[in-house]
Amino acid sequence: MRKQSIEKGALGKVYQDGEFITRQGDVGQVMYVVQQGKVEVLMEKEGHETLLRVAGEGEFLGEMAIFDHEVRSASLRAKGEVKVLTIDKKNFLKRIHIDPSLAFRIVQTMSQRVRELGDEVARLKG
């Protein structure tokens, strides 16, 4: 079987350590699925960056762009070498209209993130 390091020949796009996949404020037309490696989710404000979380293999990122018309709320940066697959907004929405259950996992991910945010607010207020 193939070695475990990131294969440039297989699916997705490879980003090097520190390379931005998307920047906060960009217009989002795609969402991302991490195929290999880790991705940092960052908020940038006045030259200062705050690490929100580190996403791993199989995780969805930038999914809010699929459902709203706002700019990216956070930046995504490769932590080490990573491979990421993009999902086009237009095609994905078209498919959801035929098969709404395709959105189930994304709704699940968003629901989990709302839960985590609730916990974080409670922790900060406590």
Next chain:
Amino acid sequence: MADSNPPSRQDQLELVDGSRVAVIGGGPAGSFTSYFLLEMAERADLDIEVEIYEPRDFSCPAPGGCNMCGGIISETLVQNLAAEGINLPDTVVQRGIESYVLHMDVGMVRIETPVDEKRIAAVYRGAGPRDIQVRKWGSFDHHLEGLAEARGAKVTRGRVMEISMDNGRPSISVKGGEPQAYDLLVAAVGVNSPALKLFKELDFGYQPPETTKTFIREYFLGEEVIAEILGDSMHVFLLNIPRLEFAAIIPKGDYASVCLLGEAIDKDLVDAFLSSDEVRGCMPDDWAPDPRSCQCSPKIAVKGAIQPYGDRIVFVGDCGVTRLYKDGIGAAYKTAKACATTAVFEGVSEDAFRRHYAPILKTILRDNAIGKVTFSATKLVQMMPFARRAMLRMTQKEQSIPGRHKDISQVLWDMFTGSAAYMEIFTRAIHPRFLGRLSWELLAAVAPGKRSQP
């Protein structure tokens, strides 16, 4: 008068806790159906059993472990699967395809992916050709079967010998085994399996789809030669060879898969294709096609099955309805998911399948009708040298001028990759800008003095 013995929930043609589902066939259609049945059942808090019957071991090379297919996973399917949480690992994807090279007698042109990313997967359905020496990659079908197993499906390695309906319930016998009764029977046997004839005995009106034959041959070139000569590009040929409709060379890991589609493909047609200048031009200089290479002539469905569902029985994938010529695995995914959703949430009656499953099949069939028109147009281009020149010039301009609308490039990309519905391709092809530019290039192609300037 009220019935003193009302039917139990299990008799009411719906899946309930403890229901048993048999899936005949462990290819993509069978594995996707099993996977989604179990996933949907979990969402609905339903405890069901799913058993896949598959005599072949897909972790083996051809012929025992092969499912006879070109092995391209379209970019739409790659994205849909990623959204489902099904990612295709590098251990299965032999090559990510990033461009298509169109070869014609009037020249060639490379069509780059619309996004700067590899989203088309070249895979082997089994462990590879029969002469494979080193197994560097795993089988796509084995991977999917493993996902279904991980979800809770049981895989039985046995050939189904008999199918019958006993008291309204499907019953299955494997060689040397006792008949097993199920609440739902999913047929995912494709159009090449001898198991297809078992369903003829069941009298509910099912008739298998009409088919045509294709030809696939695997040539060993080695990973480095493939990377250097073919690269991460699928090579598509529109050649004016009688009876040949479409041909492609797909780079895999160590092998190149040659796929031909046409009328009554025989040795002469294969030889004419392999000895053409266009094929010679994209293979190594010293290459000579080895006639002993692993090859097959699988059937593909060109029409839909008649009545592919009944009470407690449903056909998914190729043996039901599939896409014309392209993206058969994508059609297997769509039909499998529609079947699973219907069975879990709407029931397993003929009426439930007619109301909730059949519309998906009809969408595919309607699109195939448009596909036939699109392929007829391609055939016309294939037969007319000036049309080939016009198409080449238009594509070359789009690919070389930055910022130019990729009208014909997008149409060809979607035609070759199977990524978009035929209706979408057709709509793009009748756009006034597309027609205007194509008309201009057609005029230029027939104008004296312009013919040698692609």
